[in-house]
Amino acid sequence: MNGRPLDLRWAAEHVPAILDIWYPGTQGGAAVANVLFGEVSPAGRLPFTWPRTVGQVPLVYAHTISHEPENQSRRYWDEESTPLFCFGHGLSYSRFEYGEPTAARAGDTVTVSVEVSNVGERDAEEVVQLYIHQRSGTAARPVRELKGFERIALGVGEARTVQFVLGPAELRYWNAAACDWTQDAAVFDVWVGGDCEAERSTTFEVTT
Secondary structure, eight states: OOSSOOOOHHHHHHSSOOOOOOSOOTTHHHHHHHHHTTSSOOOOOOSSOBOSSGGGOSOOSSOOOOSSGGGTTOOOSSSOSSOSBOTTOOOOSSOEEEOOOEEEEETTEEEEEEEEEEOSSSOEEEEEEEEEEESOOSSOOOSOEEEEEEEEEEOTTOEEEEEEEEOHHHHOEEETTTTEEEOOOEEEEEEEESSTTOOEEEEEEEOO
């Protein structure tokens, strides 16, 4: 129970799961009991990147590529350069599988579709997350940006197709040099999964 990231390296190495309840309010005890006794399957997800140590702060998942991208994970000599828990991370009492996402363009919007299946032994909820990366543009773009998420409930063995619509509002960005919103003609990479390290991907192209 806390209001900020803590040094959980020992716990992450020695215990099978960590329940972080933040400041849950007057019904926090009942909520924790429901999770611990299996009345509900947890589905909370991290809204930030959880660092290993204070020396990594700030640690932002949506960073731009460094001048040595091949050495991005070798920043420190005495500690891993990766986060302890990545942005969007969270555990469940079930397991989910993602199919290969597809992207279909219609006018100035792109619809990304992916099938999500509950392959575990319990009914549970999953937070499906969509990230994009613009390969080129008039300004440096982050390696990944969260552009959509949806929390869905799936029974054991159930599968559902989840769709995200990306339009100008999701694909443009504030260009500090131009002092205006910009949408470049570019190729975009898309990932869909349970956190910012999602591996299932596809691409689409925007022309202007």
